[in-house]
Amino acid sequence: xxxxxxxxxxxxxxxxxxxxxxxxxxxxxxxxxxxxxxxxxxxxxxxxxxxxxxxxxxxxxxxxxxxxxxxxxxxxxxxxxxxxxxxxxxxxxxxxxxxxxxxxxxxxxxxxxxxxxxxxxxxxxxxxxxxxxxxxxxxxxxxxxxxxxxxxxxxxxxxxxxxxxxxxxxxxxxxxxxxxxxxxxxxxxxxxxxxxxxxxxxxxxxxxxxxxxxxxxx
Amino acid sequence: xxxxxxxxxxxxxxxxxxxxxxxxxxxxxxxxxxxxxxxxxxxxxxxxxxxxxxxxxxxxxxxxxxxxxxxxxxxxxxxxxxxxxxxxxxxxxxxxxxxxxxxxxxxxxxxxxxxxxxxxxxxxxxxxxxxxxxxxxxxxxxxxxxxxxxxxxxxxxxxxxxxxxxxxxxxxxxxxxxxxxxxxxxxxxxxxxxxxxxxxxxxxxxxxxxxxxxxxxxxxxxxxxxxxxxxxxxxxxxxxxxxxxxxxxxxxxxxxxxxxxxxxxxxxxxxxxxxxxxxxxxxxxxxxxxxxxxxxxxxxxxxxxxxxxxxxxxxxxxxxxxxxxxxxxxxxxxxxxxxxxxxxxxxxxxxxxxxxxxxxxxxxxxxxxxxxxxxxxxxxxxxxxxxxxxxxxxxxxxxxxxxx
Numbered sequence: 159x160x161x162x163x164x165x166x167x168x169x170x171x172x173x174x175x176x177x178x179x180x181x182x183x184x185x186x187x188x189x190x191x192x193x194x195x196x197x198x199x200x201x202x203x204x205x206x207x208x209x210x211x212x213x214x215x216x217x218x219x220x221x222x223x224x225x226x227x228x229x230x231x232x233x234x235x236x237x238x239x240x241x242x243x244x245x246x247x248x249x250x251x252x253x254x255x256x257x258x259x260x261x262x263x264x265x266x267x268x269x270x271x272x273x274x275x276x277x278x279x280x281x282x283x284x285x286x287x288x289x290x291x292x293x294x295x296x297x298x299x300x301x302x303x304x305x306x307x308x309x310x311x312x313x314x315x316x317x318x319x320x321x322x323x324x325x326x327x328x329x330x331x332x333x334x335x336x337x338x339x340x341x342x343x344x345x346x347x348x349x350x351x352x353x354x355x356x357x358x359x360x361x362x363x364x365x366x367x368x369x370x371x372x373x374x375x376x
Numbered sequence: 377x378x379x380x381x382x383x384x385x386x387x388x389x390x391x392x393x394x395x396x397x398x399x400x401x402x403x404x405x406x407x408x409x410x411x412x413x414x415x416x417x418x419x420x421x422x423x424x425x426x427x428x429x430x431x432x433x434x435x436x437x438x439x440x441x442x443x444x445x446x447x448x449x450x451x452x453x454x455x456x457x458x459x460x461x462x463x464x465x466x467x468x469x470x471x472x473x474x475x476x477x478x479x480x481x482x483x484x485x486x487x488x489x490x491x492x493x494x495x496x497x498x499x500x501x502x503x504x505x506x507x508x509x510x511x512x513x514x515x516x517x518x519x520x521x522x523x524x525x526x527x528x529x530x531x532x533x534x535x536x537x538x539x540x541x542x543x544x545x546x547x548x549x550x551x552x553x554x555x556x557x558x559x560x561x562x563x564x565x566x567x568x569x570x571x572x573x574x575x576x577x578x579x580x581x582x583x584x585x586x587x588x589x590x591x592x593x594x595x596x597x598x599x600x601x602x603x604x605x606x607x608x609x610x611x612x613x614x615x616x617x618x619x620x621x622x623x624x625x626x627x628x629x630x631x632x633x634x635x636x637x638x639x640x641x642x643x644x645x646x647x648x649x650x651x652x653x654x655x656x657x658x659x660x661x662x663x664x665x666x667x668x669x670x671x672x673x674x675x676x677x678x679x680x681x682x683x684x685x686x687x688x689x690x691x692x693x694x695x696x697x698x699x700x701x702x703x704x705x706x707x708x709x710x711x712x713x714x715x716x717x718x719x720x721x722x723x724x725x726x727x728x729x730x731x732x733x734x735x736x737x738x739x740x741x742x743x744x745x746x747x748x749x750x751x752x753x754x755x756x757x758x759x760x761x762x763x764x765x766x767x768x769x770x771x772x773x774x775x776x777x778x779x780x
Contacts, residue, residue, distance in 0.1 A: 212699075215698070229685075237702065248691070252666075253666060254652065275647055336760070
C-alpha cells in the first residue's frame with residue numbers, strides 16, 4: 159500500500175492519491191512537464207493577451223478531436239476563430255460552438271448543461287475577454303458544481319482566462335507568457351512568422367517551464 | 377392451401393380482408409391469401425371457394441390451389457370458381473416467359489405445362505439458368521414462398537378538437553404527450569423513426585400557429601420529442617387560446633451506427649439534441665451549432681451551421697498561432713509614421729507600435745450589398761500584445777482582434 163494514501167498531512171487532509179487519465183496536448187515540451195490535461199477535472203489556462211492561451215486551447219481541442227471525441231467551445235465573447243482552429247488541426251465537425259454574446263451568465267449556464275449531459279471529450283469555457291469586474295462576480299459554487307459533474311468522467315473542462323477562477327477546484331493551472339516574436343523580411347516588408355511561448359505549471363507546481371513555438375498562419 | 381381472387385373489382389383487398397388478415401396484393405387485379413384457418417368456419421375448400429365467390433360477386437375469378445403461385449395461375453387462366461384445378465393442359469404462354477424462352481420452347485415443341493414439367497431439371501438449368509428452373513417449378517405447381525403480406529399505410533398524423541380552449545402550456549403538453557406516445561409506438565412497431573415533427577395549433581381567433589422541428593438525427597423517444605416541443609413552444613408561444621391541435625411526424629429509417637469497443641464515448645444524439653435545444657433557449661437559436669469554413673477570401677470565411685457535432689476523420693495536428701476576434705471590431709485612433717501605424721489607441725488598448733507587418737490589401741464581394749475593402753496590418757504594441765488592425769477606404773481604423 160502506498161503510505162501517502164493513508165497518512166494525513168499536517169494540515170489535516172489526505173493528499174490526492176487518485177491517478178487520473180490524462181490527454182496529451184501534442185506539444186512535446188508541455189506533455190513532458192504536465193503529462194497532459196487530467197480527465198475528469200478542471201484545468202485553467204491563464205495569461206494576458208497574446209500569451210498563447212488560445213493556441214494551447216486549440217492544441218487541446220485538436221488532440222481531443224483526433225481521438226474522435228466530441229468537444230464544445232463556449233465562446234463567451236464571440237471571439238472564436240474557426241480558421242485558426244482548423245489550421246491547428248481541430249476537426250470542426252466534432253466541435254459544438256456556443257456563442258454567448260458577451261454574457262458570462264449564459265456561458266456558465268451553457269457549461270452547466272453540457273457538463274451534466276456528459277459524453278464530451280473537452281469542454282472549453284473561454285473567459286479570456288471577460289472583464290475582471292464580471293469575472294470576480296462569478297460565484298465559486300459554480301466551480302464546485304462543475305468539478306462534481308465531471309468527476310469520474312473522461313471530460314476535461316478547460317477554463318481560459320486572464321486570472322484564476324476555479325482556484326482550489328482546478329486540478330491543473332497553467333500560466334502562459336509570450337517570450338519572443340519572430341518577424342521576417344526586410345524593413346518595410348516584414349512578416350509575422352512565429353512566436354515563442356512559455357507555459358509554467360502553477361498547480362501542480364513545477365520548478366521549470368515548457369517552451370514551444372507557434373507559427374503564424376500563412 | 378391458398379385462394380386467389382382475380383378481377384377488376386375495386387375492393388379486392390376488402391374482400392380478402394373479410395377472409396384473412398394476411399393477404400398479398402400480387403397485382404392491382406389479383407389478391408392471394410391462405411385459407412388454412414377457414415375450414416372450421418366455412419367447411420371444405422369447395423365451400424370456402426363458394427363463400428368467396430358469393431362475397432366477391434360474379435365478375436371475378438376465384439381459384440383455390442395447393443400453392444399461392446398455382447392459385448394465381450389458375451385464377452388468371454380459368455374462369456369461374458376452380459378448386460385444386462388440373463393445370464397440366466394449360467398452354468405454356470400462361471407462364472411469365474421471355475421472348476427468347478418462348479422461341480426456344482416453341483422450337484423444342486413444348487406447348488403445355490405438362491410437357492415443361494416433364495423436362496429434366498438439370499437440362500433446363502443448363503439452358504436457362506435459375507429463371508428456367510423457376511418456370512419449371514411453376515409448371516409443376518411446386519413453388520413454395522412466403523406471401524408478401526399487404527400492410528396498410530400507417531399515418532403519423534393525429535388531431536384533437538377541444539371542448540374548451542386551452543390557454544396554458546401544461547395542459548397542451550399533456551395532450552401532445554398523448555398523441556406523441558401513440559405515434560411513437562406506431563413508429564416503433566414499424567421500425568421507423570421521425571426526423572420532423574409538426575405541431576399545428578388552431579387558435580380561437582381562427583388563425584393557425586404551426587411549429588416544425590427538424591431533427592438532426594431521427595428519433596422515436598416520445599419523452600425527448602416532448603421536451604423539444606416544450607422548449608420550442610416556450611420560445612414561440614401561440615398568441616391566442618387553442619381550440620384544436622394536430623401533430624404530424626415524418627417517418628424515416630432510424631439511424632444505424634456501428635459502435636466500437638475502443639471508440640471514445642460520445643453524447644447520445646437525442647440527449648445532445650436536448651442539451652443543445654436547452655442552450656439555444658438561453659443564447660438564441662442562431663448561436664449554437666458547428667463551425668463550417670467557406671471557400672472565400674472574405675475576412676470571416678466561416679459560418680455557424682445549426683447541426684449536431686458528429687465524428688469524422690481526424691485532422692493532422694499542428695501548432696499554429698491562434699487568433700481571437702473582437703466582435704464587434706474596436707474602433708481605433710491610429711497615428712501613422714509614413715504609411716505604417718505608429719501609435720494605436722482604442723477602448724482598453726493603447727500603445728506604441730514596436731513592429732508591424734503590412735499592409736495586406738483585400739477586397740471582394742463588390743457585386744453584392746455587403747462588399748469589403750481594407751488594408752490590414754499585424755502590429756506588436758508596447759502593451760505586450762499582437763493585434764490585427766485594418767483601415768477602411770473611409771480612413772476609419774479598427775482593431776479586428778489579437779493573436780493569442
